[in-house]
Amino acid sequence: MKQDNQFPQWEVFLQTKNGGPYEHQGTVHAADKKMALQNARDLYTRRNEGRSIWVVPTECIVASTKEMEEEFFDPAQDKIYRTPNFYKMPKGTKNL
């Protein structure tokens, strides 16, 4: 039995600085976890761009869609009292 496929797809996330967020870079194909990490290193850090990598099987990613955007994020839209500038401070208040 010969299967000429390119192995499962993995999503690659890269941390560029210590303490920074892991940001999505793209994908790699790999047969297993170790190969996925090595391929991601070879493909996305040829110029020392990162210091830590996550790889996640593509099929495990769940994403919201453009179509559901409005309804989905609606609950947060009318709650400006969640931001500091909503509140009026007495004149002359300091350090607040």
Added chain:
Amino acid sequence: MTEEEKAIQFQQRIDAGEKIEPRDWMPDDYKQTLFRQISQHAHSEIIGMQPEGNWLLRAPSLRAKKILMAKIQDEAGHGLYLYSAAETFGIDRTEMIAMLHSGKAKYSSIFNYPALTWADMGAIGWLVDGAAIVNQTMLAKCSYGPYARAMVRICKEEGFHQRQGYEIIANMSAGTREQKEMAQDALNRWWEPSLMMFGPHDADSPHTHNSMKWKIKVESNDTLRQRFIDRTVEQAHHIGLTIPDKNLKYNKETMHWETSPINWDEFWNVVKGNGPCNHQRLNHHKKYHQEGQWVRDCARAFEEKLKSESAAIKSN
């Protein structure tokens, strides 16, 4: 919402400068145009390794060899970024490679010309990568998110490709008489094919209208070609080389360099598969793809072994 309403809303998003993401609704033609373009771009990067690979073991110094190796590795990487972007349309890389092998998918015709001397390594970096950078800088503003992001990354990395090429050509131009002749000869052979890289004139380009409407392209073939000509003519003169075009002249009013008409018969002939290296390039790719099958089989067998081992541990 009807398909028509969706199409109107889609165009409004494009006009507002929004980026389209893989799970968003998009017209079938938009999807098909992009898939064709991105997969062709990916294949070009991969096939583009061949003319340079030809010179890897004959590089004139260790420095030159390391640089050439890094450039070829970048091209492999760029091909993979682009396959990754094309796969967002739900078509697997295996299928794309099958389309390349069957001739259904194309790659840039520039790679169907042979790299005859070391000066060609200079000319390819300076002219071919130079033309690619002009095109790709524009594509980094493309409306399709995954393609635009891949382009940003590729443009960043390709800066060195063009500079290393110009360095080779400049050094040879300042060298012995034979070296300078070799540099001039490479420019003579690569000049017109480089101009053709931007594709047919706007009036003869079947995809331009829709591509501009959808912001897949934000500038036309002729605009990009002229930008490349203006930059390159001056770079050639700067190192004492002559552009191989008797009709080349500077137009003071438009502030552009004017060139002879391009030989489009030659262009279409190479696109149709009759260039000097079409068969060689494709056969090489097929051969090594087939010969690499055992590596993929081994990796798959190893993955199966890992799976059955971890299943055995769980059941104990």
